[in-house]
Amino acid sequence: MHEDAARAFYAAVDEGAYDQLEELLTPEFVHDRPDQTLRGREAFISFMRDERPLTETRHDIEAVYVGESELAVRGTLRDADDERLLKFVDVHEGEARISAITTYTTQVASRLTEQ
Template sequence: MDSVELAHAYYDAIDAGDYAALRDVLAPGFTHVRPDRTLAGREEFLSFMRDDRPRTDTKHVVDSVTAGVDGAVAHGHLFAPDELMFAFVDVFETGEKIERLRTYAD
């Protein structure tokens, strides 16, 4: 998969609660830097997404994903069933899998 396909697969897996598919697109050393915390390592991230994230009833609406030299940049919105939670920009660093993700949110 190229960087744009990896980004789309990432959002699809999270929204579906498909943690096996999510694991498949993340490198073992994956790091997610978020405004509220940093999750270091694929297993720590998967554990958080599966067991500790505050809301699991959310959906990512991705407005655009643009390929870059070392990854991709995605812009979108996170929705809960009855509300827009926030807009985001995600910066993906990729190789064969997603190595690092930095999220910016308003």
Template sequence: MTAPPTADPEGLARAYYDALDAGDYERLRGLLAPDFAQRRPDRTFEGRDRFVAFMRDERPMTDTTHAVDAVYPSGPGVAVRGRLLDADGDEVFAFVDVFDVSDGRLASLETYAGDGE
């Protein structure tokens, strides 16, 4: 496995969205700590391999783009405010992702999502 391109929390968060939007699941896997966990309103993923498998094989929409509107890099982690856009560029939902960073990798992700209204 290759090392993440940067240990900078903002750089790691941006690389996460870039890898996810490009469908580059090996790069995504390399950004995440082995015990990575994501908690979101509808489910929780425990472990990097389970999370990557869901993103690669099971998510209902894969032709999407994450529009990052703001990054709040202060602290040991990073928060990102953005919107998930469908293939036509229409907003699916707004989100705030809060990443914890440890040893140069994304250690966990808490996702808050809504319809933006």
């Protein structure tokens, strides 16, 4: 897994660039996060595009730790007003494309789970 792919993932999410996001993920992509697990690239993209409570967010990446087949990204998720929603560590897995991300957070902000 390359750092560039991880950075491109956050940029695509933040910009709502779902075609670019699709290119970065394997069809079997799984996102395991504290509040839910999204299985499959299409389910993940659908959630990001149509279901997440806050779409105007920004991932500030503070550090990237690269391993052999995975990497970890530490950062802060901010809202449109630059308020901190949560701190996170995402562990990305995959080779040419991202096959899984496991998210660890300091807390799940209530505004991210309200629907």
